[in-house]
Amino acid sequence: MADIKVIFGSSTGSTESAAHKIAAALNADCVNVANATADDFKASTLILGTSTWGVGELQDDWQSGINLLQAADLSNTTLAFFGFGDQESFGDTYLDGMGELYEASASRAAKVVGKTSVEGYNHSASRAVVDGAFCGLALDDVNEADKTDARIDAWVKQISTELA
Numbered sequence: 623m624a625d626i627k628v629i630f631g632s633s634t635g636s637t638e639s640a641a642h643k644i645a646a647a648l649n650a651d652c653v654n655v656a657n658a659t660a661d662d663f664k665a666s667t668l669i670l671g672t673s674t675w676g677v678g679e680l681q682d683d684w685q686s687g688i689n690l691l692q693a694a695d696l697s698n699t700t701l702a703f704f705g706f707g708d709q710e711s712f713g714d715t716y717l718d719g720m721g722e723l724y725e726a727s728a729s730r731a732a733k734v735v736g737k738t739s740v741e742g743y744n745h746s747a748s749r750a751v752v753d754g755a756f757c758g759l760a761l762d763d764v765n766e767a768d769k770t771d772a773r774i775d776a777w778v779k780q781i782s783t784e785l786a
C-alpha cells in the first residue's frame with residue numbers, strides 16, 4: 623500500500639475522531655495539523671481534514687498548517703479531503719474550510735480522489751462544492767451524527783478503489 627498520511631485540524635473532536643477512523647481503515651499515519659511539519663506533507667497520498675468555524679473559516683490549527691500545504695510539492699501526490707460542518711445553522715458556509723483546503727492544493731496535485739454527491743444534504747451554499755459535487759467527504763456531527771460512521775465507511779471504500 624502506498625504511503626498515506628491523514629492530517630487533520632479539530633477543535634471539539636469530531637474531525638479528530640473521523641481522522642483516526644479513516645487512518646485505521648487505510649493503515650495510514652494520522653497527524654494533528656497543530657503538530658505537523660513540512661515532512662508530513664511529503665506522503666504519496668495526503669488525506670486532509672478540517673472543520674469549519676467562525677463564518678466559513680478553516681479550523682484554527684490549519685492557519686499555520688495551510689502555509690505548509692501551500693509550500694508542499696504536490697506534483698506526485700494524490701489528495702483527498704474530508705470536513706465537518708453544520709449544514710443547518712451554517713447553510714451558507716457549510717464546509718467552507720474543506721473548500722479552502724481544496725483551493726489551496728488541488729490544482730497542484732497529481733490527482734484528487736474522494737469527491738462525493740451533494741444529494742441528501744440541506745445546505746444552500748458551500749465553497750466545498752466544485753463542479754456540482756463536494757470536493758471530499760461531507761460530514762455533519764451536529765445534525766446527522768448517526769450518519770457519520772456509515773459515510774466514513776463508504777468513503778474509505780470509494781477512495782481505496784480510486785487509489786488502487
Ligand SMILES: Cc1cc2nc3c(=O)[nH]c(=O)nc-3n(C[C@H](O)[C@H](O)[C@H](O)COP(=O)(O)O)c2cc1C
Nearest residue numbers: 632633634635636637673674678707708712716717
Ligand atoms: C461558533 C461556531 C461557528 C461555526 N461555523 C461554521 C461554519 O461557518 N460552517 C460550517 O459548516 N460549520 C460551522 N460550525 C460547525 C462546526 O464545524 C461543527 O461543530 C464541527 O462538527 C466541529 O468539528 P471539530 O470538533 O472537529 O472542530 C460552527 C460551529 C460553531 C460553534
